[in-house]
Amino acid sequence: MALERERMINTDDGLDTQASVRRANLRRALQLVFRNPGTQTRAGIARSTGLTAATASSLVAELIDTRLVVEGEQAASTGGKRATTLSIDASHHLILVLVIQPLHADIALVALDGSEVETREVSYSPAERDRLLDEAVAEVAAEFRGRLLAVGVQLPGTTDGRSVLESVQLRWQDVPLAERLEQIVDAPVLLVNDVDAEAIAEAGMDESPSGYRLFIHLGGGVGAAVTLDGELAPGPRDRAGEIGHVQVVFGEAARACRCGQRGCLESAAAMGAMLGEEFSDALDPAAIAELVARADQAQIDEGARALARAIKLIAALLDPTEVVIGGPAAQLGPRFLERVRRETEYPARGTAQVPVRYADPRVSLSAGAAQAALTATLGVRWNPQQLRAAPPS
Incomplete structure (x- = not known):
């Protein structure tokens, strides 16, 4: 895709380089759009970040080019030329969420505006679990080729984000699951403990x-x-x-x-x-x-x-x-x-x-893992209204 993955995944801005400053400013601008979709403007980004209008416009142009942001309606007039509002581009990038249980897995495709585009379920026996999970992920990867931004995998057990350290329920120990799935899907994979995912989703419902x-x-x-x-x-x-x-x-x-x-x-x-x-x-x-x-x-x-x-x-x-x-x-x-x-x-x-x-009953099953994957990949968070959005029937 046009967006080079390492530019957005790498959140190490300790190095005082022009590239790292650019990455940090892109995340700041993108977070402002995520926080106020449909009302944020280029001028608003400039005011909130202290950047010049030209720099803010350049950041927005890159976010539009990488299909993260899209222009919307014109904002209300404040006496001068009416500014164009900015929203999250929900038409392209998707986050694949895989919620693994001992005998079945729930699969969700989440758009960048937080809405669930599609849900699926795959059932299996413990002996068939690995094969059927891999096949299900491969099917999604083939169907949505080039659109998957990241994969969030929610599961019972301890994990360091890359491997399943121990899962009594799944009978897994030291399983390099993220690496395995990355060989199937062309996107970064993040593993999240199921309770951690619930906690992340619940925290996301709080405005501040x-x-x-x-x-x-x-x-x-x-x-x-x-x-x-x-x-x-x-x-x-x-x-x-x-x-x-x-x-x-x-x-x-x-x-x-x-x-x-x-x-x-x-x-x-x-x-x-x-x-x-x-x-x-x-x-x-x-x-x-x-x-x-x-x-x-x-x-x-x-x-x-x-x-x-x-x-x-x-x-x-x-x-x-x-x-x-x-x-x-x-x-x-x-x-x-x-x-x-x-x-x-x-x-x-x-x-x-x-x-x-x-816990808030409005939080969807996929919300926590999707939020964790979004933050790990783009460094931003959805606002509570986006997490509360009801999935399509």
Whole structure:
């Protein structure tokens, strides 16, 4: 494509060179259009960046030439010549999102305006998974040749962005998945842990995220992620948020966990622990709601207490602005959420109640991995309105 990939992927602007300054200014201009599509202008970019009008126009010309930005309607008159507005060019570049689960994968093609252009699903057995995933990606790559800007792969397990370090659910360890997929598709591939992806998407719904936010996923397992000022805080070994097997229940109340220990957070607060062995991450919302209706409420309350203990410990250390509970946990309803809130109350002086809420239901499954891939490739973020856009039917 006309856009040379290394120019936009390389975000190292430490070198004081004309090329690196140009790259930084291109990202600044592009982010301003992403932030205010349909109303941003060349003059607005010049004012916001402090660049000259000629430089701003040159940047916009390059962004148009590389099919990242497109001209729109004329802006309202301010007394002089009416400026032309700028929008994101959603007609060409696409981000391929692959959400991998143990027995199926969801595939989405996301345009640069954040909308899902197309969705697909591929089912497989563990023995066929690699082959069918590769074939599905190859099919998309062939169909949209020259249009794929990046690939975001969301999966359960730890990853450094290039390899799957460990995934118990997928039975993968030290799998160089990004390299493998890059041999199929002519675009950079980024791997993202599924809980991290949810946290990224949730942070993207905030107009001006600030401080720490703790995101906790309750599903077949329990995982967490922390964002700081809207950016993921993964830790030096890419294992931040692995809280499922921290012991929070003791004595006779501690139940055996699949990891071999007793009293782990997962053994009490995972959805299966609260709803019974019938629960599976593959169940649809209606089936989960039916399990909730039949569940032992005392068991759900015990899960809420165990989760609250973990939240209190983490919140005391991080002082997060809020705690967000994601995954299928919202199906547990307001009683579970209120129980968690009550159990996290601090009677001690010098402490503050941390807000706890469910994740925003308007976030699409592909949003987090798509945002991570967009930022890694172009260095920009969508605005909340773009992430809230409903996918086409």
